Structures are given as structure tokens and as C-alpha cells.
Amino acid sequence: MGTNDFPCKSSNIYDKNINFLFGSGASASYIPTLHVRNGKTYEDLLTDPDVKKDDDFINFILHSYYTNIIEKTFCTPKRPFPQNYTDTIKSYSDFLEELVLLLEKKGSTQIRRANIFTTNYDLFFENAADNILQKKTFNFNDGALGFKKRKLSISNFHLTTWHQGTHDMYKHELPSINLIKMHGSVSWKRNESEEITINYPSTSPDVIELECEKTISEFAEAVFETGEGLKRFLNLSEDDSDDLKNFVSFYKSLAIVNPTKEKFSETVFQQHYYQSLRLLSYELEKPQTVLICFGFSFQDEHILEIIKRSLSNPTLRVFVFCYSNASKAQISTLVNDSRISFIYPKNDGHNINFDKFIDRVFRNDNGDWISWTN
Structure with missing residues (x-):
């Protein structure tokens, strides 16, 4: 298959039901992974x-x-912004701009909508x-409606926005x-009515520093x-122990999954998670659908199962962009099918980062260093 036959490019997918699945790899140049020491993670x-x-541990x-x-x-890093933050926000901005284009x-008879599913908060x-x-003029939908109180609901993802001329002479x-x-997201909170509300902070909350000088790597060792x-190793002071208890009260207010198999501490978050899984399943069952995955490890067993089941849809195409040859080998052991295309570097000297992903999908670079398999 030659370069011009590359299936996952904008000219081949613009008329499809377009879905993206992003994982932590998309933000990894700024936000560290769960890795702690020698292959061990927070989980x-x-x-x-x-x-x-x-409990102290x-x-x-x-x-x-x-x-x-x-x-x-x-x-919300302090100014001047670190270069890895500036580069990452630029990549996200470039991606959204290309997606809007x-x-x-x-066409006028097609729904001008794309879904971005992400496990990042x-x-x-x-x-x-x-x-x-x-x-650019477009509708960016985070799933919430309201003004002072913005409440999240899966049903809000089925809304469509139209623009009409001043005298209603046309609409598109x-x-x-x-x-x-x-x-979940760090912008979410659970309120007293067991609802998820969204409020975007301008700064990150302050957290008390501990007297303990042990690092998480040393603790893992x-x-x-x-x-x-x-x-005896951790040797927390009484003040540290009290501060940690206060911290955990704050931590539990965050509407994010925990880095454990028991992901949810609150039923309302669990309910939203399974509703979002159903939405993913529903979208992947539609005819002429594409799912483009980037920075996603396929370690979430529920999402993995949804994708596997959706492969019974004969018109679904799944494109998995792999950062490296090693990640391609790992992912292909978890999910593999004739309708899945793996896009990966030809050799260990290259990696598919966010910018190269954008170039390959939207700008159709020559991609001589990229391979793909069906």
C-alpha cells in the first residue's frame, strides 16, 4: 500500500461519523504518567x-x-509558561482547528459533528x-447546560446548533x-443533589506541603x-498525618477516577462513566463510522470491551496511532481485527507524537517513516 493510499486522512473520513479516542499519551509531554519506579505505577x-x-500509606x-x-x-501554570505546556496547548489547538475545518x-445533508472521547481529566x-x-465559529460542547450552575448530562451531547442570517434569509x-x-475532570464537582456540575478554575487549589522528605520513588522502593x-521508613509526624487526612477530604471532592481498579468513590461518577460507555457503543454502531485512537493504551477494560464488540459493525474502521513500535506490539496483543489499522513508526528511531499525528491525519504529509497494517 503506497503513501497515497493511506486510509486515515481527512479526504477519506470527512463524510463519515467521526470519533476520536484520546488517552494520557496526548498530554504526556506536560503531565507525567502513572509510572513511579522500575515499571511500578501508582495503581x-x-x-x-x-x-x-x-491509611497513612x-x-x-x-x-x-x-x-x-x-x-x-x-x-494553570505560572507565567512564564513552561515550554512543554506551551507546546502541548499548541498541539491541542492545532488539532481542534484542523477538525473544525x-x-x-x-455536505448540507450531513451532521457536522465529531465526538472526542477521552480518559484524560x-x-x-x-x-x-x-x-x-x-x-473560528463552532460549537464546543462539554456536556453541560446552564449559566451560573452548569449541570452535566449525557443527553446534552445530542444537541445541534444552527447559524441564521440577520434577517433569517439562510441558515447553516x-x-x-x-x-x-x-x-471525569478537574473541572467537575458533585453537588448536594447528586449532580455533576462544571466550573472551570483559574488556578489550581493549594495543597499543604508535608514535612516528610521521602519521595514516592523511595517509598515504592x-x-x-x-x-x-x-x-518506620515513612516516619510521618503527627502534623503530617493530620495534614494528610485534611488533604484526602479535599481529594475526595474531585470528580476524577482513582488510579486503581476500583475507580469510583461516588455512585454519580460511576453512573456517568457507564453512560459515556453507552454513548461510545452507540456511536460505534452507526454506519460509516471511524474511530481514531491516539495516546490511548487500551488498558481500560470496559472501553476495550466496547471497541471489541463494536467490530461486529461491518462499516466501522478503527485507526490506532501507536507512539512507538513497542506500544504497537503491546496494544496489538489487547485488540486486533481486520478492521483495525495500526499506524506506527517504521523503526525505533521515530515516534508518533501529537504533531506528527495531526500532520498524518489532516495535512497528509508524505509519512515515509510511518508504517500501517490492517
Whole structure:
């Protein structure tokens, strides 16, 4: 198959039901992964039997998880912005601008809508949308309606917006981009009525620093490698222990999934998660549908199962962009089918980052360093 035959490019998908699935890899240049030490993750720590015996251990891990990872997902770094933040927000902005241009090419009888499903709870898409709305007119739908009180509902993703002339002499459908955040968001809160409301913060909340000088990597070493007595190793002061308890009260107010198999602490978040899964399933069952995956590891077993089941749709095409050869090998062991195309570097000297992903889908670069398999 030659370069011109590359199936996942804008000229081949503009008239399809367009869906994207983004994972943590899309924001990885700014937001660290869950990796802690020697292949171990925060999930491994939080599910370790010895760790689970003591609340201080759990609270210490969650505090580290917040300060090292979650705090960055608010996307409100201090000025001057670090280069990796500036580069990441530019990539998100470029992607949305190209997607709006693609939707504008749809015919008058086609719905000018694309769905972005994401497991990320950072605010890069929302910030990028503000950037693009300064020069393009489109509807960016985060699933909430309201003014002072904006309430989230899956049903809001089925709305369409039309633009009419001043004298109602014409009307045309605005491009719409739905953002479905499957693992929650740092902009979400659960209110007293068991509803999810959305409010975008201008800064990230302050969290008290601990007196404890142990790092999460050192703690992981004690858990998995040295077998050192954890209580004696961590040696939290009474003030640290009290601060951690106060921190966890704040942490539980965040409407995000936990880095464990038991993802949800609140029923309302679990309910939204399964509603978003049903929406993904519904979209993938539609005729002439494409699903384009980027930065997604396929480790979420529920999303993986939805995609596997959807492959019974004979007109569905799934395109999986793999950052490296190693990630392609890993993902292909989890999901594989004749309707799935894996796009990956030809050799270990190349990686498919966000910008190269955009170039390959929307700008149709020559891609001589890219391979793909069906």
C-alpha cells in the first residue's frame, strides 16, 4: 500500500461519523504518567496488600499523586509558561482547528459533528477551544447546560446548533465538537443533589506541603524492593498525618477516577462513566463510522470491551496511532481485527507524537517513516 493510499486522512473520513479516542499519551509531554519506579505505577502501590493496611500509606500516595500529576491537569501554570505546556496547548489547538475545518467540508445533508472521547481529566481541550473560538465559529460542547450552575448530562451531547442570517434569509449548521470525558475532570464537582456540575478554575487549589522528605520513588522502593518496614521508613509526624487526612477530604471532592481498579468513590461518577460507555457503543454502531485512537493504551477494560464488540459493525474502521513500535506490539496483543489499522513508526528511531499525528491525519504529509497494517 503506497503513501497515497493511506486510509486515515481527512479526504477519506470527512463524510463519515467521526470519533476520536484520546488517552494520557496526548498530554504526556506536560503531565507525567502513572509510572513511579522500575515499571511500578501508582495503581500498583495503592493495590499492594501491605500498603492497603494503613491509611497513612494510602493518603501519602494520593498526596504524591496529586502534587506530581493531578495539579498539572488544571492547566494553570505560572507565567512564564513552561515550554512543554506551551507546546502541548499548541498541539491541542492545532488539532481542534484542523477538525473544525474538516467538519466544514461536510455536505448540507450531513451532521457536522465529531465526538472526542477521552480518559484524560486535564483541561487542554477546553483551553484550546477558547484559543480557536477567537478565529473560528463552532460549537464546543462539554456536556453541560446552564449559566451560573452548569449541570452535566449525557443527553446534552445530542444537541445541534444552527447559524441564521440577520434577517433569517439562510441558515447553516455550525460544526460541533462533543468532548466526552470518560474518567471525569478537574473541572467537575458533585453537588448536594447528586449532580455533576462544571466550573472551570483559574488556578489550581493549594495543597499543604508535608514535612516528610521521602519521595514516592523511595517509598515504592521500600514497598517492592527492599522490604523495609514501611511505618518506620515513612516516619510521618503527627502534623503530617493530620495534614494528610485534611488533604484526602479535599481529594475526595474531585470528580476524577482513582488510579486503581476500583475507580469510583461516588455512585454519580460511576453512573456517568457507564453512560459515556453507552454513548461510545452507540456511536460505534452507526454506519460509516471511524474511530481514531491516539495516546490511548487500551488498558481500560470496559472501553476495550466496547471497541471489541463494536467490530461486529461491518462499516466501522478503527485507526490506532501507536507512539512507538513497542506500544504497537503491546496494544496489538489487547485488540486486533481486520478492521483495525495500526499506524506506527517504521523503526525505533521515530515516534508518533501529537504533531506528527495531526500532520498524518489532516495535512497528509508524505509519512515515509510511518508504517500501517490492517
